[in-house]
Amino acid sequence: MSERKPLLKVNDLKQHFRINRRFTVKAVDGVTFDIYPGETYGLVGESGSGKSTIGRSIIRLYEPTAGEVIFNGVNISGRLSSKDTQHLRTRMQMIFQDPMACLNPRKKVIDIIAQGLDIHHLYKSKEERKDKVFQILDMVGLSNEHADRYPHQFSGGQRQRIGIARALIMNPDLIIADEAISALDVSIQAQVVNLMKDIQKKTNTAYLFIAHDLSMVKYISDRIGVLHLGHLVETGTKEEIFSNPIHPYTKSLLSAIPQPDPIAEKKRIAMNYDYATSGIDYHKGTNQHVSGQHYVLATKEELEKWTK
Amino acid sequence: MNYERIIHIIFCAAIGSRMELQMERKQILSINDLSISFQTSAGVVNVIRGMNLSLYKGETLAIVGESGSGKSVTVKAIMGILSNNGKINNGSIHFTYQKDGKETQQDLLKFTKTVMRRQINGKRIAMVFQDPMTSLNPTMTIGAQIMEGMIYHYKTPKREAFQKAIKLLELVGITDPEKRMKNYPHQLSGGMRQRVVIAIALSCDPELLICDEPTTALDVTIQAKILELIKDIQKKTGISVIYITHDLGVVAKVADYVAVMYAGKVVEKGTTNEIFYEPRHPYTWGLLSAMPDLNSTDDKLYTIPGSPPNLLHQVEGDSFAPRNIYAMNIDLRKEPPMFKITDTHYAATWLLHEKAPKIDMPLELRNRINMMYKELSEGDQETMPPALNKELSEGDQEAMPPALNKELSEGDQEALASNKIGGIIV
Numbered sequence: 001m002s003e004r005k006p007l008l009k010v011n012d013l014k015q016h017f018r019i020n021r022r023f024t025v026k027a028v029d030g031v032t033f034d035i036y037p038g039e040t041y042g043l044v045g046e047s048g049s050g051k052s053t054i055g056r057s058i059i060r061l062y063e064p065t066a067g068e069v070i071f072n073g074v075n076i077s078g079r080l081s082s083k084d085t086q087h088l089r090t091r092m093q094m095i096f097q098d099p100m101a102c103l104n105p106r107k108k109v110i111d112i113i114a115q116g117l118d119i120h121h122l123y124k125s126k127e128e129r130k131d132k133v134f135q136i137l138d139m140v141g142l143s144n145e146h147a148d149r150y151p152h153q154f155s156g157g158q159r160q161r162i163g164i165a166r167a168l169i170m171n172p173d174l175i176i177a178d179e180a181i182s183a184l185d186v187s188i189q190a191q192v193v194n195l196m197k198d199i200q201k202k203t204n205t206a207y208l209f210i211a212h213d214l215s216m217v218k219y220i221s222d223r224i225g226v227l228h229l230g231h232l233v234e235t236g237t238k239e240e241i242f243s244n245p246i247h248p249y250t251k252s253l254l255s256a257i258p259q260p261d262p263i264a265e266k267k268r269i270a271m272n273y274d275y276a277t278s279g280i281d282y283h284k285g286t287n288q289h290v291s292g293q294h295y296v297l298a299t300k301e302e303l304e305k306w307t308k
Numbered sequence: 309m310n311y312e313r314i315i316h317i318i319f320c321a322a323i324g325s326r327m328e329l330q331m332e333r334k335q336i337l338s339i340n341d342l343s344i345s346f347q348t349s350a351g352v353v354n355v356i357r358g359m360n361l362s363l364y365k366g367e368t369l370a371i372v373g374e375s376g377s378g379k380s381v382t383v384k385a386i387m388g389i390l391s392n393n394g395k396i397n398n399g400s401i402h403f404t405y406q407k408d409g410k411e412t413q414q415d416l417l418k419f420t421k422t423v424m425r426r427q428i429n430g431k432r433i434a435m436v437f438q439d440p441m442t443s444l445n446p447t448m449t450i451g452a453q454i455m456e457g458m459i460y461h462y463k464t465p466k467r468e469a470f471q472k473a474i475k476l477l478e479l480v481g482i483t484d485p486e487k488r489m490k491n492y493p494h495q496l497s498g499g500m501r502q503r504v505v506i507a508i509a510l511s512c513d514p515e516l517l518i519c520d521e522p523t524t525a526l527d528v529t530i531q532a533k534i535l536e537l538i539k540d541i542q543k544k545t546g547i548s549v550i551y552i553t554h555d556l557g558v559v560a561k562v563a564d565y566v567a568v569m570y571a572g573k574v575v576e577k578g579t580t581n582e583i584f585y586e587p588r589h590p591y592t593w594g595l596l597s598a599m600p601d602l603n604s605t606d607d608k609l610y611t612i613p614g615s616p617p618n619l620l621h622q623v624e625g626d627s628f629a630p631r632n633i634y635a636m637n638i639d640l641r642k643e644p645p646m647f648k649i650t651d652t653h654y655a656a657t658w659l660l661h662e663k664a665p666k667i668d669m670p671l672e673l674r675n676r677i678n679m680m681y682k683e684l685s686e687g688d689q690e691t692m693p694p695a696l697n698k699e700l701s702e703g704d705q706e707a708m709p710p711a712l713n714k715e716l717s718e719g720d721q722e723a724l725a726s727n728k729i730g731g732i733i734v
Contacts, residue, residue, distance in 0.1 A: 046527040047498060155615065156375065185374050185554050190598045190609035197608070212527040215557075215600040219609055242602065256528040258557025260599050261680040262580040265560040270532035 005073075006034035007173055007206050008058070013067035013077075015050070015057045027053040029230035030067070032287070037173065038204040042221030042238070044214055044253065050230040051210045055176045058208070059094055072173065090120055093167035097179035099159035103151040109162055110147040113137070116170045136165045139202070140195060157188035161195065168199065176208045181216060193220050214257050218242060223293065226250045229275060231282040236294030246296045246306050248280075249273050335404065336515055336548055337363040337386070342399035344381055344390070353619050355381050357572040359399070360646075363516070363548055363565075368539075370551040370559040370580075372595070373569035376616055379552045382569075383518050386416060387433060388424035405432045405515050431461040434509035438521040440501035444493040450504045451489030457511045476507040479544075481537055499530035503537065510541065518550045523558065535562050556599050560584055565652070568592050571617050571627035574646075578653030585677055588655040590632045593669045601676055610672070626658065634659060634667050 015028040028050040035041045043051045057064045060076065069077040076088050093116075096102040103112055113133050116122075123129040134144050140161040151159060160180065167175050177196070181189040193216060200207065211217050217224060218238050225235040226249065234247040245251045252273035259265055275282075285297040296303060344356040356378045363369045371379045384390050386401055401416040407427070416428065429435075437443040445453055454473040458464040464472070470489070477485035480503040493501055502522065509517055519538065523531035539562060542549055551562060559566055559580065566583040568576040568591065576589040587593055597610035614631035617623050626632070629639035638658050647660035658664055668674060 046529055157615075186556065187374060187595065187598045187612050190600075190611045194609055194611060214528065215602055218602060219600050252529060256532040257602065258528075258532075258555065258561055259602070260556045260560050260584055260596055262560040262563075262584050263684055264680065265557070268561075269536075270529065273529075 004036050006070075007037045007072065008035040008208075009068075009070040010034065010054070010058065011068045011070070013054065013057060013069060014065045015053050015062055016065045026230055028057065029282075031227070031230070031232045033225050033232060033235060035174065035206050035208060037206055038200065039222045040200065040207040040209055040220050042209045042211065042217035042224040043227055044211060044217050044224060045227035046212065046253075048229075049227045051212075051227050052178050053230075054227070055094070055178050055208060055210050059092055059176055060088060086120070090116070090170050091172050092174045092176065093170055093172040095160075095163045095167050095175060095177045095180045098183055099156060099163050100151065102163060103159060105151055108148055108150060109137075109154075112151070112162065113147075113166045113169055116166065120170075122170075132169060133165075136169045139168065139199065140165045155188075156184055157191055160184060160188075160192050164192075164195065164199070168203070168205075171203070172205060174206045174208065176210070178210045179212070180209075182211060182213065189216060196220065214253060226253065229282065231285075231297055233282070233297045234295070236290070237292065240290070240292060240294040244290075244294070246290060246294075246303070247298070248278065248306065249275075333364040333367070335362055336365050337361075337404070337550075338402045339382070339386075340400050340402070342382070342385065342401065343397045344378075344385055345395050345397055346391075347393045347395065348620075351620050355394075355572050355619060356385070357619075357623075359569075359572070359574055361567055361574060361577070363550060365515075365548055366542070366546045367564045368542065368549045368551065368562055369565045369567065370553060370563035371567050371569055372554060372556060372559055374554065374616055377569040378572040379569055380520060383435070383520060383550065383552060386518065387429055387435060388416060388419060388421055389429070403428075403433070403516075426461075430457050430509075430514075431512045432514050433516045433518065434512065434514040435518045435520065436502070436505050436509050436522045439525050440498060440505050441493065443505055444501060446493055449490050449492055450496070454489075454504070454508050454511050457508065461512050473507070473511070476510055477504075479510070479541065480504070480507045481533075482507075498526055499534065502526060502530075502534055506534075506538065506541070510545070510547075513545075514547065516548050516550065518552070520552045521554075522551070524553070524555070531558070532561075538562065556584075556595060568595065571623065572619060573627065573656065575628065575657070576655040578649070578655075582650065582653040585681070586653075587669060587673075588649060588653070588660060589628075589657045590634050590659070591628050592655075593673055594631075597670060597673050610670075626656075628657075636664065 010031060010033050013028055013031045017025040017027060019025060031054060043054065045051045056062050058069055064077045067077065068075055071088065072091060074084055074087060076084060110133050113136060114129050117129060117132065123132060133147055137144060137146060142158065142161055154162065181192050184192060197220060199205065209217060209220055221238050223237050224241045225232050228249045234241065234250045241250065245254055252271040255271040280302065282297060285299050287295045288298050288303045290296055339359055339361045342356055342359040346353045346355055359382065371382065373379050385396065396417055402413055403416050404411060404413045451473055454476060455469040458469045458472060473489060474485045477488060482488050482500060482503055496504065523534050526534065535558060538549065553559060563580045566578065566580050567574045568589065570591050576583065576587065576592050583592060587596060594612035598612065600609060612631055617627050625641050626639040626644055629635040636658055644656045644658045646654045646656050648654055659667055
């Protein structure tokens with residue numbers, strides 16, 4: 001693992017939003033992690049923890065306040081030259097949460113998917129453009145005749161496939177999936193997750209998978225980062241996080257996952273975690289190494305207390 | 309009192325001697341043969357195709373199914389808020405409620421929209437919607453919104469309504485309620501807003517609370533709190549609750565009874581334990597298998613092949629057959645009736661016919677259920693459905709799927725030509 005070069009390195013990323021002179025929202029406050037080629041990094045946390053903000057800062061929908069983002073060896077957090085912008089916009093793609101809202105209702109599927117190609121002039125003839133779209137449609141499990149339809153003619157799961165196809169056609173190294181399956185039914189979620197895994201096997205694309213549903217994150221991710229109030233409180237491989245959660249927030253998140261087991265479920269009480277009363281100060285903590293790739297944001301005393 | 313009630317009591321007592329448990333249950337809602345269609349530009353869509361369900365006082369019923377299976381349309385029919393192109397073709401919805409201190413039973417479908425709005429909606433049946441931001445009025449304080457219903461339905465004096473609103477906010481676990489009364493929805497977090505919506509729903513002491521995906525828009529930690537809150541309230545007030553959800557984990561936590569819907573019909577219903585530990589319908593197997601399992605290390609999730617039928621077209625036979633790997637010839641020809649498994653457990657699949665091959669649920673699902681069983685303490689094991697109890701005590705081999713019953717070679721009934729069709733029929 002150590003010889004591999006990370007595809008994306010996020011270093012002490014901060015994203016603050018100034019509301020007025022006295023008040024600034026610190027949505028992301030010093031987050032560090034990296035993603036290796038072909039792996040899936042799952043980012044979980046409650047709403048307002050800053051997980052979507054991280055995704056948007058990385059792809060430069062926001063201007064990061066501080067810290068650096070290094071993608072494919074290029075620093076993309078500061079001012080971008082047009083060459084770097086081109087690099088970023090083609091090699092990194094995003095899939096959004098609501099498949100209806102993110103597809104232009106007035107465009108045919110073929111034009112939606114080919115838009116990236118159009119912008120970057122990535123084909124020589126109309127035929128080539130069409131072929132490329134058909135190839136991608138096939139990959140996401142849609143057929144050629146779907147290309148001439150409009151988004152409203154599809155079901156939710158199919159629309160999300162179109163969103164995935166649009167991201168894939170640029171042949172990216174990294175796809176940021178921001179709650180890509182949250183709006184779908186359980187059975188459809190499973191289909192989309194399986195599809196994303198299949199594609200990853202074929203194309204070796206890395207995913208940054210942002211979600212609040214831990215059970216799905218477990219299926220798709222290799223490593224998981226747990227985010228709370230803009231701080232990455234715990235990160236590690238999925239086995240490390242699920243079998244040996246250390247941080248009380250991770251524990252409370254894990255305890256809140258509903259399971260299809262009525263008797264156990266009715267007796268189970270979710271663990272409560274309240275940052276304000278817990279006496280934990282995220283600013284004091286440093287990344288403490290637990291084992292393997294497992295790190296926890298804590299002070300030495302806290303770590304001792306939690307691992308006991 | 310009237311004769312009907314006396315006869316009813318005697319009848320209940322007679323049954324009660326056989327089934328003590330059932331005696332105290334009082335039916336408050338019963339849906340009979342409901343069928344609803346929508347007139348669309350593409351043609352008539354039969355959304356609900358003959359639905360039967362009942363709900364008892366103080367109990368929780370969960371309706372689960374994919375989107376488009378008709379869950380939301382069902383509750384909209386109960387509330388009388390179907391959109392204008394919706395048409396109720398058949399059936400009745402009998403609702404028992406208190407009117408002027410007397411218990412009355414009425415068919416809700418006979419009421420006009422005005423009567424529904426004045427007498428039922430918000431007063432006797434309240435509803436909690438998915439997104440708390442869109443169901444609250446952003447220009448009114450939450451206090452005014454909670455009081456609104458009481459003043460409209462009961463003409464409660466303002467001061468009294470104010471006091472009651474504070475009590476309700478306390479009930480739903482909002483600290484410092486007096487201060488919060490003056491807040492606007494945007495000043496509250498998502499979980500708090502949903503609590504306020506629940507307070508509004510409870511403000512007129514309804515008999516029935518309908519929760520349409522109440523926690524889908526919230527994250528897991530807050531979801532757990534809201535679900536516990538609704539359960540708590542139910543214990544205190546004895547209200548009946550209908551949950552609509554596609555999240556089976558939520559169902560396991562809150563429901564007493566579960567109805568699984570597919571393509572406008574209830575395909576399986578039973579107690580929560582029966583549905584989760586001893587499911588009989590292949591669709592229920594599929595739904596349960598598709599749930600990610602935290603203990604498993606598989607890297608592929610199970611999916612149900614294919615997609616739901618288009619209800620614009622007439623469905624021949626069993627609507628689930630095209631996606632069912634256990635489908636038999638009869639499934640394509642004739643719609644299965646509800647087969648009775650226990651007094652509370654019913655499923656609509658030909659697999660339960662006595663001449664059908666005996667097929668158990670997929671092995672992985674069976675293993676998962678056995679795992680859950682092992683983790684339970686002994687006291688709990690007794691509350692499991694008896695079928696499972698027996699099977700497990702006889703050893704794990706028993707729990708394996710029995711090979712296809714050889715009976716089928718003798719099965720000479722024409723209607724049940726039960727050769728198994730492998731794979732999916734397109």
